[in-house]
Amino acid sequence: QGTRLGFYRTSCPRVETIVQSAVQAAIRNNPTIAPGLLRMFFHDCFVNGCDASILIDGASSEKTAAPNSLLRGFEVIDAAKAQLETTCPGVVSCADILALAARDSVVQTGGTGWPVPLGRRDGLVSRAADTANLPAFNDPVSVQVRKFSDKGLNTQDLVALSGAHTIGTAACALFSYRLYNYNNTNGPDPTIDPAFLPTLRNLCPNGGDGSRRVDLDPPSVGRFDNSYYANLRNRRGVLESDAALWNDPTTQRFVNRFLGVRGLLGLTFNVEFGRSMIKMGNIEVKTGTQGQIRRVCNAIN
Numbered sequence: 387q388g389t390r391l392g393f394y395r396t397s398c399p400r401v402e403t404i405v406q407s408a409v410q411a412a413i414r415n416n417p418t419i420a421p422g423l424l425r426m427f428f429h430d431c432f433v434n435g436c437d438a439s440i441l442i443d444g445a446s447s448e449k450t451a452a453p454n455s456l457l458r459g460f461e462v463i464d465a466a467k468a469q470l471e472t473t474c475p476g477v478v479s480c481a482d483i484l485a486l487a488a489r490d491s492v493v494q495t496g497g498t499g500w501p502v503p504l505g506r507r508d509g510l511v512s513r514a515a516d517t518a519n520l521p522a523f524n525d526p527v528s529v530q531v532r533k534f535s536d537k538g539l540n541t542q543d544l545v546a547l548s549g550a551h552t553i554g555t556a557a558c559a560l561f562s563y564r565l566y567n568y569n570n571t572n573g574p575d576p577t578i579d580p581a582f583l584p585t586l587r588n589l590c591p592n593g594g595d596g597s598r599r600v601d602l603d604p605p606s607v608g609r610f611d612n613s614y615y616a617n618l619r620n621r622r623g624v625l626e627s628d629a630a631l632w633n634d635p636t637t638q639r640f641v642n643r644f645l646g647v648r649g650l651l652g653l654t655f656n657v658e659f660g661r662s663m664i665k666m667g668n669i670e671v672k673t674g675t676q677g678q679i680r681r682v683c684n685a686i687n
């Protein structure tokens with residue numbers, strides 16, 4: 387009683403093309419939508435499962451919580467839903483639209499696609515307090531591993547899915563503490579490449595605008611490739627949580643495998659990313675008669 391391929395084959399055969407063209411149009415107009423939608427899906431699946439709880443508006447819904455404050459692309463899901471309601475009213479869940487949009491965002495940025503099993507139903511609750519279990523920018527590897535394993539994802543999934551940071555940006559506010567007075571040392575995080583430090587300091591001056599955004603995978607921020615892992619090896623991970631994946635021996639081994647280091651069993655990033663996304667997309671899904679099919683994605687019926 388899970389998700390499956392071809393779920394809308396008879397009830398809404400054009401669902402994939404409709405979502406794809408909405409996502410394509412949005413990204414053409416604003417490339418930052420691609421990372422926005424990919425991250426949105428992660429933050430949906432980790433809180434009450436992949437059930438579109440992230441999309442609900444309201445005073446204390448998940449959306450209003452700090453870890454979700456910088457998400458973008460909600461209007462793209464709403465637009466796809468509006469089109470689907472004219473083509474096949476009352477049939478396609480917002481949770482499935484988000485799962486497809488995340489995949490399409492990867493394809494649009496040059497990644498390899500994967501078949502998306504469908505049949506998720508939309509959830510009935512969305513509470514800001516439930517976002518506490520999302521991984522944080524300063525989580526050590528042990529905590530990242532635990533948060534992923536709580537959702538049925540292993541260490542390889544963690545390293546593969548963190549590869550999403552091959553596209554997109556981060557706000558200075560979430561990592562500039564590493565650049566100036568890390569852990570009250572009056573100096574930078576010693577694990578940052580000293581040649582990379584001036585670049586980051588220029589982009590995020592001490593006491594400067596915390597909302598300024600920096601590429602997570604320079605200079606390949608718009609391409610869905612494995613260059614993120616090379617940055618980790620070169621001690622150029624921007625977020626502390628990313629840098630930590632290199633500094634821990636277990637996760638470093640996976641980074642090296644994604645880099646195709648000789649002597650280790652190689653892993654192809656784009657293939658493994660899709661596999662892990664299918665796993666993530668099945669976290670605590672509601673199917674059958676659970677939940678509902680929302681009429682609009684930002685409110686419960």
Ligand code: HEM
Pocket residue numbers: 418420421422424425428456457458521522523524525530547548550551553554555556557560625627
């Ligand atoms: C331990 C796990 C993770 C942590 C701690 C983490 C943390 C973060 C943080 C702090 C940002 C910057 C947000 C901002 O400033 O707007 C970010 C960005 C991003 N994350 Fe993650 N992340 C993790 C895993 C993932 C996963 C599993 C995915 C998707 C599969 C993902 C996709 C993204 C994307 C695409 C961005 C760029 C967002 C944009 O440009 O708007 N992350 N992440």
Ligand SMILES: [Ca+2]
Pocket residue numbers: 429430431432433434435436437438439440509
């Ligand atoms: Ca959810």
Ligand SMILES: [Ca+2]
Pocket residue numbers: 551552553603606607608609610611612613614
């Ligand atoms: Ca990249």
